[in-house]
Amino acid sequence: MKIAICASEAAPYAKSGGLGDVMEALPAALSRIEGNQVVLFLPYYNKIKTNTAYETEQVAQFRVQMGWRQQYAGLRKLLDCPRGFQVYFIDNDYYFGTRTGAIYGDMDDGERFAYFSKACLDAILALEFTPDVIQCNDWQTAMIPVYLKATYHTTPLKHTRCMYTIHNIEYQGWANASFFDDVLGLPWEYRGCLDMNGSVNVMKGAIETADLVTTVSETYARELMYPYYAHGLDGILARNAWKLTGITNGIDTKVFNPETDRNLPAKYSAAKIHPGKTQCKTALQKELGLPVNPDTPMMIMITRLAGHKGLDLLCYIARRLMWEENAQLVLIGTGEAQYETFFRELEEQFPEQVSAQITFNVGLAARVYAAGDIYLMPSKSEPCGLSQMNAMRYGTVPVVHATGGLKDTVPPCDEAGHTGLGFTFQSYNADDFYGAIKRCLNLYENDRAGFEALRKRDMEQDFGWDKPAEKYMDAFRKMLSW
Numbered sequence: 480m481k482i483a484i485c486a487s488e489a490a491p492y493a494k495s496g497g498l499g500d501v502m503e504a505l506p507a508a509l510s511r512i513e514g515n516q517v518v519l520f521l522p523y524y525n526k527i528k529t530n531t532a533y534e535t536e537q538v539a540q541f542r543v544q545m546g547w548r549q550q551y552a553g554l555r556k557l558l559d560c561p562r563g564f565q566v567y568f569i570d571n572d573y574y575f576g577t578r579t580g581a582i583y584g585d586m587d588d589g590e591r592f593a594y595f596s597k598a599c600l601d602a603i604l605a606l607e608f609t610p611d612v613i614q615c616n617d618w619q620t621a622m623i624p625v626y627l628k629a630t631y632h633t634t635p636l637k638h639t640r641c642m643y644t645i646h647n648i649e650y651q652g653w654a655n656a657s658f659f660d661d662v663l664g665l666p667w668e669y670r671g672c673l674d675m676n677g678s679v680n681v682m683k684g685a686i687e688t689a690d691l692v693t694t695v696s697e698t699y700a701r702e703l704m705y706p707y708y709a710h711g712l713d714g715i716l717a718r719n720a721w722k723l724t725g726i727t728n729g730i731d732t733k734v735f736n737p738e739t740d741r742n743l744p745a746k747y748s749a750a751k752i753h754p755g756k757t758q759c760k761t762a763l764q765k766e767l768g769l770p771v772n773p774d775t776p777m778m779i780m781i782t783r784l785a786g787h788k789g790l791d792l793l794c795y796i797a798r799r800l801m802w803e804e805n806a807q808l809v810l811i812g813t814g815e816a817q818y819e820t821f822f823r824e825l826e827e828q829f830p831e832q833v834s835a836q837i838t839f840n841v842g843l844a845a846r847v848y849a850a851g852d853i854y855l856m857p858s859k860s861e862p863c864g865l866s867q868m869n870a871m872r873y874g875t876v877p878v879v880h881a882t883g884g885l886k887d888t889v890p891p892c893d894e895a896g897h898t899g900l901g902f903t904f905q906s907y908n909a910d911d912f913y914g915a916i917k918r919c920l921n922l923y924e925n926d927r928a929g930f931e932a933l934r935k936r937d938m939e940q941d942f943g944w945d946k947p948a949e950k951y952m953d954a955f956r957k958m959l960s961w
Contacts (some may be wrong), residue, residue: 480884480955482509485520485599487619489593490568491502493582496783497728497865498617498646502733503696507950510563516867518608518805520599522575522591523555523568534558535568541607543598545590546664552598554605567606569598588619589654590662596622598632598876612955614642618652621685622663628688629669631929632741640958643689644952645682647701647862648710649787652681675711683715690958692716693724696884700725708860726951727887728863729944735848735872737745738940742845749938752874752931756849764851767834771809776923777807778916779851779875781844781866784814784822784837785844789857789880794821795909796916801829804920809847811836849874852930853919857904858914861885867901871937876930877901888942896922896933900940 488494489502494908499626502519510517527533542549546928555568555680559808560566574591578943585591596615600623603610614786615623624641654662656681672687673679686692694700700723702708716723731737737755738748744762747755757773763785764771782788800806810822822835836843850855854870863884867877871889879885881903902919904911923930 480515480608480612480952481608482517482955483599483603483608483613484509484517485524485596485615485619485620485623487595488582489521491520492521492533493524495582495865499508500731500865501609501612501646501728502616504729504944505948507562508944509728509951510943511946512952517564518610519566520566520602520608521568522582522595523553523570524575525577525579526582527568528570528576530887531666538567541605542602543594543596543601544551544664545594546662547617548658550594552601554602559791560751567602569595569602570596576777578721582728583619587654588915589681590660592619592652594618594620597626599623600626603636604634607635608687610639611959612640614644614951615685616644617646618682618685618808619649621681623685624689625669625672625684625762629665640690640955640961641688642691642954642958643685643694645692645694645703645862647683648694648708648712650708651683651712652680654681660864671836680712683712686712686715686719690722690961691954692719693954694723694725695725696887697725698886699860699862699883700882702860704853717885724954726947726954727884728865729871729947730868730939730942730944732872734795735845737849737873740845740849741877742842743849744846746825747849747874749874752935752938754872759846759849760852763809763846764807766846767809767836768829769809769834770832775807775810776920777850778853778855779847779870780808780810780812780855781847782810782812782856784812784818786815787859789907789912790818791945792857792909792912794908795856796913798826799819799950800913800916801832807832807834807918808835809834809851811838811840811844811847813837813839837895846960848873848875852923853878853916854888855916856880856885857907858882858885859907864888868903868940868942871900871940872942874934874938876919876933878919878938879903880912881905892922892933894918894922895926896929900933900937 557566673684745758792959861883889901904915
């Protein structure tokens, strides 16, 4: 099957969050399936263009019609593609090549990614590569299914099917009403599918026009039927429920592997967890200046410091937890100033128990995953979540809010830890979160053999991408049969 994947980021080339990890692993997993030919299209950001590790050559150039004007596009081919799929970059200095800041956050992001969406389709034509399926992701590529239906139905792409995947529905791609004519330049009959409350909403347009809409876990697909989770799009999704499905993400088990991770001071596996994991713990305690004691339970959290990650719950109980429990808390992340300030102050108040690393450091994150005993993830909502799977891969038991992908990947343990993979709480409130932590700590402190059995069970889970990739293939075949 010929598959074109379009995304605004993919590790290692450009990454701001979980989408970058997914777009590194999913194309690779699909390309491992016999008979598949997979290509990935990305913007040619300045950080890619100026990175000498990525050697490219220009294979095409063309003009992209955007409203009343045309914009240049160069198509650059990555020469070394070790993951088994071909990567192409859309080159335009005005939109991508000369901007040195974050990949998102510019005032003209709507125009930038509308251009990228259309340029991807023009690039496919320029390559004379006619995919059976185009898979596109989040609001940044939401215009692809709209353009495909509206203006490419007389091209070789007329039989190509399009899957649109929602990774996070909070970010929908809003623009004012004039954006439709000034930038998108679509036939008038498509205004209705993009119009929402008198404005343009490109995610709404993608939901209306894509052949299949997917999201990144089965539970999140069901949750999106409710206003609490859908951020205004519940009615649109309910109308299109017949083509909405959930496929839970995986993680890259080659990258997240305590047997081979070069960032760790000691290696270990599910077959032999100790002494390797214990050595990782004591080494991190020394590194962060915490009292070195392998028996002290270490709770960890690696996250963006944002409200929807459930940090308000942790802030509410953190001091109580430190007062009442002989435990350590290690947090890594950057984000909202209020949370950065809170955790710095918490560290000052409890220097023997708390280490707040207000930074983003991949190597440190790996060492924290390996050192931890308990992983805290009380997210208010979580489309899929990767951190809980990363933590389990390293033998760190998750305590999570039973929502979205957390519910799908962390079945709850009983009090003795004999079943399930972690400890969960159902209602989004601090007392329930605290209760779940206490149950986990109780198992650690009073039944170490039971905790170690749970840890081993977590490490033995298959969170790789091969099974999700097969589900994507089933979805692709379903679309092609229509």
